Amino acid sequence: MSDFNFTRRTFLAGSSAAAVTLGAPLAFGAEQVKVGFVYVGPVGDHGWTHGHDLGRKAVEAKFGDKVKTTFVENVAEGPDSERVIRQLASSGHNLIFTTSFGFMNPTIKVAKQFPKVKFEHATGYKTAPNVSVYNARFHQGRAVIGTIAGHMSKSGVAGYIASFPIPEVVMGINAFTLAAQKVNPDFKTKVVWVNSWYDPGKESDATKTLIDQGADMITQHTDSPAPLQVAENRGVWGFGQASDMKAYAPRAQLTAILDDWSEYYINRVQAVMDGSWKSQNIWYGMKEGMVKIAPYGSEITDAAKAAAEKVRKGITDGSMHAFAGPIKNQEGKEMLPAGQSLTDDKMATMDWYVQGVQS
């Protein structure tokens, strides 16, 4: 049966000021904090859900007996998710992470009925006194790997395997292309939409097709390591997605963008323990360590590595921006003049492509 999990991630940076409510500290501190996680996929997807589950395990490792974590996997985005979230809330969980965009409205609904329970929704835009929203600036990582692609591509064409045209994916494609064009102004990105987060066979077919059409850099916004395996086999380069996929492509993986939720999850659990939890809307990036760059592969050239490090450091310290003007869209219209960078709101609702993207 077909699995369409379209909407699971994305986000909007804070337009509404989050209401602030301080939670009461848990009695005597000795009581166990129960933390629930709602996952849209299986923990064995080696992608999005797997990443969040690593965060859950980090919470367990850090707090030991002081926490108890629970997770429910493969929860469909629809009526089922509301029941699962409610079940977690009513069975004594103090903090609940709902890790897909499609869980937004159910999370808000359940949160109203359980004002004492704290909720954390990934990639959405609706907050409430007991609902926080969190997301990662994955596009910052895209700027780093785009820089490498610009340096190392001989054909000047990258193949991009994409899932669904939600703002986060669009941002990723644009950030990657812009960064590559800073090195090679003629750089092109060919995008193939596979309309799935999760179909290794189709991802691998799309990769082969892109390589056949001249792409020698492969990057993806889908979950499986299949595209990298093809890159390894066909002698082109690629980048790991969401986790280090070096095991699947020891030669071809030049680096990987890593999602690291551990620190955030640990901090939020700590906040509930301290009674300092409050609703917020955060969009963390490389500076806060939510997005990381994996160790570079052995095949990367020195020039590419140096340039990538410069971008990584620049974005981390705030001196560089993934979307710095001038930026033109596909039709050549100027979307942002030189000397400016896109605001968070503009980025978060992005539905256009930069020049050089073939989609």
Next chain:
Amino acid sequence: MNDALVLGLITVVSAATPLLLAALGELVVERSGVLNLGVEGMMLAGAVTGFAVTVTTGSATLGIICAMAAGMAMAFTFGVLTLSLMANQVATGLALTIFGIGLSSLVGAGFVGIAIEPLPKLNIPGITTIPVIGPLLFGHDILIYASIALTGGVAWFLKRSRPGMILRAVGESDESAHSIGYDVIRVRYMAVLFGGLMAGLAGAFLSLSYTPLWIENMTAGRGWIALALVVFATWRPWRVLFGAYLFGGVTILQLASQAADWFDVPSQVMSMLPYVATILVLTIISAGPWRTRLNAPACLGKPFRPAS
């Protein structure tokens, strides 16, 4: 013929192979009068077993053999329920898929994130490098050749061999096959087991060759497409091959047209193409002047218990 086209054709063949393998097995099952909708579940069992055994023992051959055995074990469960206990075939097949998804993720939990070498390719020095024909005909892995050989084998078996004729007789009229002394249930068990074996092999192709890795639910609906292809092929082996290559071909074509930016339509519309194309071609086959007998086994899906 340019290189891109040759490479494209190779991609088509490997995309079609898991569909072909699973569909060939289901074809034999259905020809014997049994409908097993659990192909997806059996493929997953094969995929996880093949991968786990290959990782643990280091032998892909052993992995493939165990994958086929796992598919057969699943099929045996189906057989016991539907052939011996006369449970409804459609519902049991669907339940088998639910069971297979759960079981495979249970078994595979420890194997996520492990990489293996893909199956070796058939490399004949001097031949694989001949332009066009070389890469097109040689240099694939062994399961792709096996799938084509198996198509011929199944076609020969059903049409020419005596057991094949008995199997068809059982599927066309279980009562009369029984009355002339054939053991209907036994024949159907064999067919169902063969279906499981082939689905297991198809799963092994996925996890060992096509995308050499294990992640949960990696079949992504291919078992369902295989079922549809048997119907598409009007229960004939070479047409299954045609159907699988057609479906694979249109899938790759839509991906290629996206990459080349040929049409300005939403990608979802492009993704519809393989499904729409299959319906159209089947309609033309069914309606056209070359229309052939529809060929569905007369006893398909009907339980049989010898009246004694």
Next chain:
Amino acid sequence: MSFKVEKRQELDLRLFYLTPVLAVVLTVLSGFLLFLLMGYDPFLGIYYFFISPLLSSYGLAELGLKASPLILIAVGLAIGFRANVWNIGAEGQLTMGAIAGGGLALALIDVQAFWVLPLICVAGIIGGMAYAAIPAFLKARWDVNEILTSLMLTYVATLFLSTLVFGPWKDPMGFNFPQSEMFAESATLPIVLEGTRLHLGVIVALLVAVTGWVLMTRTIIGFQIRVVGQAPAAAAFAGFSRKRMIWLSLLTSGGLAGLAGLFEVAGPIGQLIPSISPGYGFTAIIVAFLGRLHPIGIIGAGLIMALSYIGGENAQVEAGMPQAVTGVFQGLLLFFLLASDFLARYRIRFEAHTAKRKEALAP
């Protein structure tokens, strides 16, 4: 010792109703072993699976909510299955019903009137029917196999919904996420049990099941459907039109699936999103057969199926079982339920003694 299986002359009704109980007992036993083997407390596992979802009115309401689309679709499918028409694509018809009714709800988003809800329900039915009309037409006109067409059209429907919510129907205020606007109050199903999510659709599902039962057992049409399915030659002889049956069963099942889809979007979801159903159209096929193609049996089967899903979630939340274990357990439950039919329909006679006696008597 040898034994022989023979068909009972008449269905043993006592056993017919008793066997599901036996199946449940066997399932509980095997679940006990499975949980023990996987290192979970078996008593708690069984409790969370089967008992705890039934202990609150909220839990019961959720059961009804989850079962009603399954019942609604399965009643329609059962009619077709009896006539030997194999609609495998109820999932696609469900999607199209949601698109048609939901699209109308979006168009009427500023209208606050009592007639909006009935109107979008009709649109949902028509959407599902129209989509089922494609395989019906191809089957009736050129004998194109409906298993293939209805299954393939399911994928097309899902992609079509995706095109709409990613494109023209995207909520302009939704920050470019793939979702429509929320429907107006007038296009939302009323709740029948305060404090729960149980909506009007549940009552409709029950009514449809009863109507289906009357239709199948008390009307000429129902009789014709059964004859066409069981004895096509006799049906043709009697002048029952096979084509009419194809249209009738596909349109009925398509319409009901469409209504189920509309109930999902106008009920608990409240808007159009890319994935409206977690495979209800496919699960309903199991429900139809588990209910022995009988509308009243389908109600029971729908509830059991719903319980197995909700119980699985519960076991994950409360006992920390991974979904893989609950999936395996659900599969086992279905296997036992399906196999239990056997005992009602067949008799096992042990023949060890009679065989020996015969030998002894032989000269």
